[in-house]
Amino acid sequence: xxxxxxxxxxxxxxxxxxxxxxxxxxxxxxxxxxxxxxxxxxxxxxxxxxxxxxxxxxxxxxxxxxxxxxxxxxxxxxxxxxxxxxxxxxxxxxxxxxxxxxxxxxxxxxxxxxxxxxxxxxxxxxxxxxxxxxxxxxxxxxxxxxxxxxxxxxxxxxxxxxxxxxxxxxxxxxxxxxxxxxxxxxxxxxxxxxxxxxxxxxxxxxxxxxxxxxxxxxxxxxxxxxxxxxxxxxxxxxxxxxxxxxxxxxxxxxxxxxxxx
Amino acid sequence: xxxxxxxxxxxxxxxxxxxxxxxxxxxxxxxxxxxxxxxxxxxxxxxxxxxxxxxxxxxxxxxxxxxxxxxxxxxxxxxxxxxxxxxxxxxxxxxxxxxxxxxxxxxxxxxxxxxxxxxxxxxxxxxxxxxxxxxxxxxxxxxxxxxxxxxxxxxxxxxxxxxxxxxxxxxxxxxxxxxxxxxxxxxxxxxxxxxxxxxxxxxxxxxxxxxxxxxxxxxxxxxxxxxxxxxxxxxxxxxxxxxxxxxxxxxxxxxxxxxxxxxxxxxxxxxxxxxxxxxxxxxxxxx
Numbered sequence: 001x002x003x004x005x006x007x008x009x010x011x012x013x014x015x016x017x018x019x020x021x022x023x024x025x026x027x028x029x030x031x032x033x034x035x036x037x038x039x040x041x042x043x044x045x046x047x048x049x050x051x052x053x054x055x056x057x058x059x060x061x062x063x064x065x066x067x068x069x070x071x072x073x074x075x076x077x078x079x080x081x082x083x084x085x086x087x088x089x090x091x092x093x094x095x096x097x098x099x100x101x102x103x104x105x106x107x108x109x110x111x112x113x114x115x116x117x118x119x120x121x122x123x124x125x126x127x128x129x130x131x132x133x134x135x136x137x138x139x140x141x142x143x144x145x146x147x148x149x150x151x152x153x154x155x156x157x158x159x160x161x162x163x164x165x166x167x168x169x170x171x172x173x174x175x176x177x178x179x180x181x182x183x184x185x186x187x188x189x190x191x192x193x194x195x196x197x198x199x200x201x202x203x204x205x206x207x208x209x210x211x212x213x214x215x216x217x218x219x220x221x222x223x224x225x226x227x228x229x230x231x232x233x234x235x236x237x238x239x240x241x242x243x244x245x246x247x248x249x250x251x252x253x254x255x256x257x258x259x260x261x
Numbered sequence: 262x263x264x265x266x267x268x269x270x271x272x273x274x275x276x277x278x279x280x281x282x283x284x285x286x287x288x289x290x291x292x293x294x295x296x297x298x299x300x301x302x303x304x305x306x307x308x309x310x311x312x313x314x315x316x317x318x319x320x321x322x323x324x325x326x327x328x329x330x331x332x333x334x335x336x337x338x339x340x341x342x343x344x345x346x347x348x349x350x351x352x353x354x355x356x357x358x359x360x361x362x363x364x365x366x367x368x369x370x371x372x373x374x375x376x377x378x379x380x381x382x383x384x385x386x387x388x389x390x391x392x393x394x395x396x397x398x399x400x401x402x403x404x405x406x407x408x409x410x411x412x413x414x415x416x417x418x419x420x421x422x423x424x425x426x427x428x429x430x431x432x433x434x435x436x437x438x439x440x441x442x443x444x445x446x447x448x449x450x451x452x453x454x455x456x457x458x459x460x461x462x463x464x465x466x467x468x469x470x471x472x473x474x475x476x477x478x479x480x481x482x483x484x485x486x487x488x489x490x491x492x493x494x495x496x497x498x499x500x501x502x503x504x505x506x507x508x509x510x511x512x513x514x515x516x517x518x519x520x521x522x523x524x525x526x527x528x529x530x531x532x533x534x535x536x537x538x539x540x541x542x543x544x545x546x547x548x
Contacts (some may be wrong), residue, residue: 050281070363072364073363099414099421141400144455145400155482156478156482156484159481196346221474226471231515232336232337234518235514239507242291252294254295255295
């Protein structure tokens with residue numbers, strides 16, 4: 001901001017084009033970017049007062065840019081090198097060199113399956129996509145299921161049991177035992193709570209009530225962490241507005257006014 | 262005519278305009294940024310263990326930094342990423358950086374650019390390889406098990422990966438000595454299921470505060486050896502590497518806002534209980 005002001009003040013008599021040219025050649029683009037980002041940040045933050053056209057503008061712009069950005073990423077990182085080049089190798093900039101893509105007609109098969117998904121856009125032809133989804137879900141389940149059992153479910157299951165220290169000979173081991181018992185009882189009671197084939201009465205009812213308390217504690221912890229995350233985002237934006245947009249120098253001067261410096 | 266009763270102080274407090282609370286929160290963030298207080302930051306054991314592991318690896322060890330977040334999580338994970346990368350460079354480890362979120366690569370490029378000011382000799386292809394983004398999450402991770410260069414034929418800058426000196430010595434996931442994954446969602450589950458567990462590679466998670474509770478069961482089960490949780494985790498790591506930066510400077514604001522929210526929740530709950538008691542008493546008297 002200060003940078004832009006200095007350039008404009010120094011060139012008050014110069015034609016507008018000259019001012020712009022000086023602005024751009026002297027690193028004005030980052031300044032312009034900062035101003036746009038600051039303006040959009042204020043547009044988005046204005047929602048806390050109430051819904052308004054500035055917020056709507058910022059929201060729609062963000063969604064549009066994100067979608068377009070992701071589309072270009074998919075095109076340049078995936079579709080072009082992995083689908084277009086193997087079909088038409090001559091389009092590859094590395095064509096004719098050892099790094100160039102070679103012809104691979106097998107790529108037509110996943111290509112057709114991809115087109116099937118797009119058939120959902122044509123009324124009445126959506127059933128084509130089921131072939132692709134059946135292929136994808138079947139294949140991925142086969143690959144993923146054993147690994148999910150071996151890498152996720154079983155280690156988590158064993159950790160629940162393994163952590164219980166059966167001998168208590170110090171304060172540390174007593175604390176560990178207490179933690180392990182809470183973990184074990186917590187895991188068991190929450191499982192009972194989600195076991196709906198039995199009526200939650202009597203002993204089962206009491207255990208499932210413990211499960212509810214465990215869940216409430218977990219939700220409380222999640223809520224605390226969520227507050228922390230959202231506040232971090234606000235701090236990030238405030239740091240940007242105060243130090244990048246307004247400028248560290250100006251902020252320091254404002255602070256010194258209160259310090260009496 | 263029935264007399265209209267004026268709302269009590271408690272009733273008025275419980276109907277407080279939310280914008281007053283928002284203003285208080287903004288002030289609680291801005292004032293500590295203007296006047297830093299330097300509130301103490303305690304390093305937790307789960308952050309310390311990440312630092313200790315990187316510290317204990319021999320020079321030239323192979324490290325993988327998985328970047329799975331986008332600008333929406335930048336305030337928390339960007340300082341964390343820079344702190345971890347700085348530590349890796351200082352310890353002269355080799356770094357490979359894949360990105361599995363489409364909006365993530367530019368954040369890594371920016372961090373590399375900023376770090377190169379302090380470490381101009383840190384060379385792409387030799388000391389680090391920034392693989393860029395690839396579509397397919399789990400499929401990409403599985404594929405990296407057999408070859409990085411086949412999964413990412415070109416790096417972020419368009420150079421061919423298989424001819425790079427670092428990729429010649431470190432081209433498979435199994436060759437990883439330590440991994441740090443920066444997660445704003447559940448991509449970390451896929452890294453654990455399809456990579457670190459099958460190849461028995463030690464891993465730590467740097468996560469946003471929102472997803473931190475999802476990763477603690479992995480820590481308890483020793484499937485990860487440390488967690489950097491949110492801005493606090495980033496600040497702790499900055500202190501450990503003795504380079505306090507963005508995260509440390511933000512922690513005063515974080516603590517003050519937490520205190521404010523804590524006080525508001527406590528007061529609102531007390532008033533809600535008092536009001537409920539008053540209404541019960543009133544109902545009994547009327548009966």
